Amino acid sequence: MKLSLLAQAISLEFSGIDKEVTSFATLKEATSSQITFFDNPKLLTDLQNTKAGVVILSSAYQEYLPKTSQALISDNPHLSMAYASVYFAKKAFDTSSPAHISEKCFISPNVVIGSNSVVEEGTEIMPHVTIGANVKIGKNVKIFPNVVVYDDSIIKDNCIIQAGAIIGSDGFGYAHTKMGEHIKIYHSGNVILEEDVEVGSNTTIDRAVFGSTIIQKGTKIDNLVQIGHNCEIGQACILVAQTGISGSTKLGRNVIMGGQSATAGHLEIGDFATIAARGGVSKSIEGGKIYGGFPLTLQNEWLKTQAKLAKFFKKN
Amino acid sequence: MKLSLLAQAISLEFSGIDKEVTSFATLKEATSSQITFFDNPKLLTDLQNTKAGVVILSSAYQEYLPKTSQALISDNPHLSMAYASVYFAKKAFDTSSPAHISEKCFISPNVVIGSNSVVEEGTEIMPHVTIGANVKIGKNVKIFPNVVVYDDSIIKDNCIIQAGAIIGSDGFGYAHTKMGEHIKIYHSGNVILEEDVEVGSNTTIDRAVFGSTIIQKGTKIDNLVQIGHNCEIGQACILVAQTGISGSTKLGRNVIMGGQSATAGHLEIGDFATIAARGGVSKSIEGGKIYGGFPLTLQNEWLKTQAKLAKFFKKN
Amino acid sequence: MKLSLLAQAISLEFSGIDKEVTSFATLKEATSSQITFFDNPKLLTDLQNTKAGVVILSSAYQEYLPKTSQALISDNPHLSMAYASVYFAKKAFDTSSPAHISEKCFISPNVVIGSNSVVEEGTEIMPHVTIGANVKIGKNVKIFPNVVVYDDSIIKDNCIIQAGAIIGSDGFGYAHTKMGEHIKIYHSGNVILEEDVEVGSNTTIDRAVFGSTIIQKGTKIDNLVQIGHNCEIGQACILVAQTGISGSTKLGRNVIMGGQSATAGHLEIGDFATIAARGGVSKSIEGGKIYGGFPLTLQNEWLKTQAKLAKFFKKN
Structure with missing residues (x-):
C-alpha cells in the first residue's frame, strides 16, 4: 500500500517522499518496507535504532527517529496503529493455491x-x-x-x-x-x-x-x-x-x-x-x-x- | 397443535373450547394463538394483562386470568411448561429450503x-x-x-x-x-x-x-x-x-x-x-x-x- | 504384538516363552493375552490374583506374581507402561469399514x-x-x-x-x-x-x-x-x-x-x-x-x- 494512501485512510498528515509499505512489524524487527509505531518511552533505544521505513509516533519523539525512517505524527500512535492494521490484514484461510x-x-x-x-x-x-x-x-x-x-x-x-x-x-x-x-x-x-x-x-x-x-x-x-x-x-x-x-x-x-x-x-x-x-x-x-x-x-x-x-x- | 391434545400430552385436564396453539411466549408477549405460564406472584399484573391464548397456572390464580385467555390448571406450572416445550421445538438446523x-x-x-x-x-x-x-x-x-x-x-x-x-x-x-x-x-x-x-x-x-x-x-x-x-x-x-x-x-x-x-x-x-x-x-x-x-x-x-x-x- | 519385540521396543529385558500380546488392561481386568503394570503397593492383592498374561513390575514384587503371568522387570513400571502404550494405540477415527x-x-x-x-x-x-x-x-x-x-x-x-x-x-x-x-x-x-x-x-x-x-x-x-x-x-x-x-x-x-x-x-x-x-x-x-x-x-x-x-x- 502507498504510504500516502495509508496516511489518508487513518487520518494522519503525510508529507515527504511517498513509498510502498508492505506490512507491520515491531520497532526492533521492522525493515525499510515496513511500518511500526512508538508509544512506550522505555523503548526509546529501539526507536533510535529502528530500521523501519515508517514510524507512527507523537511529535514529541520525532527528534529521536533515524533519518532512514519516515514519521507519521499521531496524538495516539497505538490507536493509529490499530486503524492502520486492517489495511495489512491478509484474507484469512485462503484456498486459492494448492497445498x-x-x-x-x-x-x-x-x-x-x-x-x-x-x-x-x-x-x-x-x-x-x-x-x-x-x-x-x-x-x-x-x-x-x-x-x-x-x-x-x-x-x-x-x-x-x-x-x-x-x-x-x-x-x-x-x-x-x-x-x-x-x-x-x-x-x-x-x-x-x-x-x-x-x-x-x-x-x-x-x-x-x-x-x-x-x-x-x-x-x-x-x-x-x-x-x-x-x-x-x-x-x-x-x-x-x-x-x-x-x-x-x-x-x-x-x-x-x-x-x-x-x-x-x-x-x-x-x-x-x-x-x-x-x-x-x-x-x-x-x-x-x-x-x-x-x-x-x-x-x-x-x-x-x-x-x-x-x-x-x-x-x- | 390442538390445545386438547397438548393438555393430554402433558397430563393436564382440559375443558373448554378447543383451539390451535402455535408456540410459547412470555406472559407479556404472548398473543392469542400462543401459550404461556404463570408461577411468579411478582408478575401478577402481567397475568392480569396477558393477551396469551392459554396460560398454565395453579388454580389459586385462575381468578386473575383475563376472559380472553384459557386456563390449564397445574400444581407445578413451570414443570408443565417444560413438558409442553418439547411440542413446540422446531427441527434444528433444517436445510430443506434454500438460503x-x-x-x-x-x-x-x-x-x-x-x-x-x-x-x-x-x-x-x-x-x-x-x-x-x-x-x-x-x-x-x-x-x-x-x-x-x-x-x-x-x-x-x-x-x-x-x-x-x-x-x-x-x-x-x-x-x-x-x-x-x-x-x-x-x-x-x-x-x-x-x-x-x-x-x-x-x-x-x-x-x-x-x-x-x-x-x-x-x-x-x-x-x-x-x-x-x-x-x-x-x-x-x-x-x-x-x-x-x-x-x-x-x-x-x-x-x-x-x-x-x-x-x-x-x-x-x-x-x-x-x-x-x-x-x-x-x-x-x-x-x-x-x-x-x-x-x-x-x-x-x-x-x-x-x-x-x-x-x-x-x-x- | 510379540512380547519379545515389545520388550525390546521399551528397553526391558525379556527371557522366557514368547507370546502374542494384544492390548493393555488393569491388573484386575487383564486376561491371558493382555499386558498390565504394577506400581502401587496398595494393589498387592490384585497383583496376586491377576490373570494378566504379562505384568510390568519392579523386581521387588516379582515373587507375588502368579505363575500364569510373565514378568517384565522395570525400575519404573508406570513409565515403561507409558512407553508400551503407544504400541497398542489403534488408528483413531478409522473410516475404512462402513457404519x-x-x-x-x-x-x-x-x-x-x-x-x-x-x-x-x-x-x-x-x-x-x-x-x-x-x-x-x-x-x-x-x-x-x-x-x-x-x-x-x-x-x-x-x-x-x-x-x-x-x-x-x-x-x-x-x-x-x-x-x-x-x-x-x-x-x-x-x-x-x-x-x-x-x-x-x-x-x-x-x-x-x-x-x-x-x-x-x-x-x-x-x-x-x-x-x-x-x-x-x-x-x-x-x-x-x-x-x-x-x-x-x-x-x-x-x-x-x-x-x-x-x-x-x-x-x-x-x-x-x-x-x-x-x-x-x-x-x-x-x-x-x-x-x-x-x-x-x-x-x-x-x-x-x-x-x-x-x-x-x-x-x-
Whole structure:
C-alpha cells in the first residue's frame, strides 16, 4: 500500500517522499518496507535504532527517529496503529493455491488445507479439520477432528492436537478511542508449537500481534486452556485444564500450572515453578518453588493462613 | 397443535373450547394463538394483562386470568411448561429450503447454511461453519472456521466470530420433578449480536428461553467465555477470557470483566463498572467503580484486606 | 504384538516363552493375552490374583506374581507402561469399514461416521459432526453441529449433545522421565453417556485410560465444563458452566456443582451434595449438604467467615 494512501485512510498528515509499505512489524524487527509505531518511552533505544521505513509516533519523539525512517505524527500512535492494521490484514484461510502434502500422509475426507501449506510425512489429519494458508506441519503429527489451525502457524514433529482445539486465533487486542470504542488490532503474528507438544480438546492459543506465540518442546496442555497472544511457554511445561495464561507472559521450563490457575499478562515464571490449582499469578516469580492462592503466595503459607483464618473467625 | 391434545400430552385436564396453539411466549408477549405460564406472584399484573391464548397456572390464580385467555390448571406450572416445550421445538438446523446468499459474499467450501437464512454482501464464511435456519447475517461479517450459529440468530454488520465459537446453543434450563429428575425446557428464543461485536474462539453464547440474548454494539468477547440465556451485554463491553455470565444478567455499557471473572444470574452491573480478574459478582452493583474479590467488594479494599490478612496470620 | 519385540521396543529385558500380546488392561481386568503394570503397593492383592498374561513390575514384587503371568522387570513400571502404550494405540477415527445407520435416522450432509459404528432410529446428527469408529449411538439422540465423538464411545437413548462438545478425547495422563520429559499414556478406555444425558456446547469429556468415564442417567452438563478421565458422574447431577472435575473422581446422584466450581482427582462426593459456585473440593465429602469456598467448607460457614473477615480487617 502507498504510504500516502495509508496516511489518508487513518487520518494522519503525510508529507515527504511517498513509498510502498508492505506490512507491520515491531520497532526492533521492522525493515525499510515496513511500518511500526512508538508509544512506550522505555523503548526509546529501539526507536533510535529502528530500521523501519515508517514510524507512527507523537511529535514529541520525532527528534529521536533515524533519518532512514519516515514519521507519521499521531496524538495516539497505538490507536493509529490499530486503524492502520486492517489495511495489512491478509484474507484469512485462503484456498486459492494448492497445498503441498506428502504422499505418506493420512488426510481424512472433509479436510480443508489452505494455500501453500505444507504437511510432511507420517502426519494424520482427521475429519473437519481446517488448516489455514502458509501453515507448516511437520512429521508424525496427529490432528484430531474439528481442529482449526490459523494461517502461518508452525506445528513441528510429533505434536498431537486433540479435537476442537484452536491454534492461532486473533489475540484480544484493541486500541481505545476517547468515546470508549474498541478498535481491533489486526494480528500479523503466528503460533509455533515445537516438537512433542500436546494440546487438549477445545483449548485456544492466540497468535502474536507481531512475531510468535511459542509453545516449546515437550509441553503438554490439557483441555479448555487459554493461552494469550505473544506468550512463550517453556519446554516440558504442564498446563492443567481450564488454566488461563494472559498475553505476553513467559513460563520457564517444566513449569506446572494446576487446574483453573491463571496468570496476569507481561510477567515471567521461573523454571520448575509449580502453581497449585486455582493459583493466580499477578507478578513475576522465581522458579523451583510451589505457589498457590490469590493473591499468590507460597502454597504451604497459603494453606496455613487458610487454616488459621477458618479457626480464628469461628471463635471471633 | 390442538390445545386438547397438548393438555393430554402433558397430563393436564382440559375443558373448554378447543383451539390451535402455535408456540410459547412470555406472559407479556404472548398473543392469542400462543401459550404461556404463570408461577411468579411478582408478575401478577402481567397475568392480569396477558393477551396469551392459554396460560398454565395453579388454580389459586385462575381468578386473575383475563376472559380472553384459557386456563390449564397445574400444581407445578413451570414443570408443565417444560413438558409442553418439547411440542413446540422446531427441527434444528433444517436445510430443506434454500438460503439467500448475496453474490458478493465469500462462502468457503464445506459450509452448511440452513433454510431461509440470509447472508449479506461482503461477508466471509470460512470452512466447516454451520449456520442454522432463519439466521440473518449482515454485511462485512467474518465467521472463522468451525463456528456454529444456531437457528434464528441475528448477526449484524461488521461482526467477527473467531473459530469454534458457538452462538445460540440451548440455555441450561430445566424444571425438576419431585423424584429429582430434570426436565428440559426447550428454548425458543435467539441470540442477537449487534454491529461490530467480536466473539473469541470457543466462546459459547446461549440463546434465550423466550426473546433474545443480546450483545450490544461494539462489545468484544475473548476466548472460552460463557454467556448464559437471556443475558443483555451493553455496548462496548470487554469480557476477558474464561469469564462466565449467568443467565438473565444485564451489563451496562463499557463494563469490563477481567479474566476468569463471573456473575450470578438475574443481576445488573452499571455502566463503566470494572470487575478485576477472578471477581465474582453475586448481587447488582452500580457503575463507574472497580470491583474485585469473591465475595465482591471494591478492588482496592479487597487488595488491602488480603494484604492485612496475610500479615495478621503470619503473626497469629 | 510379540512380547519379545515389545520388550525390546521399551528397553526391558525379556527371557522366557514368547507370546502374542494384544492390548493393555488393569491388573484386575487383564486376561491371558493382555499386558498390565504394577506400581502401587496398595494393589498387592490384585497383583496376586491377576490373570494378566504379562505384568510390568519392579523386581521387588516379582515373587507375588502368579505363575500364569510373565514378568517384565522395570525400575519404573508406570513409565515403561507409558512407553508400551503407544504400541497398542489403534488408528483413531478409522473410516475404512462402513457404519451401521438405521434408515430412520436424520444424518445431515457433511457428517463423518467411523467404521462399524451404530446409529439407532430416531437419532439426528447435524452438520460437521465427526463420529469415530465402533461408537454406539442409541435412539432419539440429538447431536448438534461440530460435535466430535471419539472411538468406542457409547451414547444411550435420548441424549442431547450441544454444538462443539468433545466426547472421549485422550485424558491428560503422562509418565515422567528423570530428565523431566512427559511420556504420553495412550488411552484405551472410552466414555459412556447413559440415557437422557445433556452435554453443553464446547464441553469436554475425556475417555478413561482403561475402562470407562461414565455419566449416569439424566445428568445435565452445561457449557465449557471439563470432565477428566475415569470420572463417574452419578445420575441426575447438575454441572453448571465452566466446572472442572479432575480425573477418577466420583459424584453420587443429584450432586449439584455450581458455576466455575471444581474438584481435585480421586475423591468422592456423596449423593445430593451441592457445591456452590467457585467451590473447590479437595477431599471426599459426604452428601446432603451445601458446601462452598476454597478450601471447601459448609457454604453458610464460608459466608459467615467472609463477612467477619471483611469487617475485622476494615478495623484492624
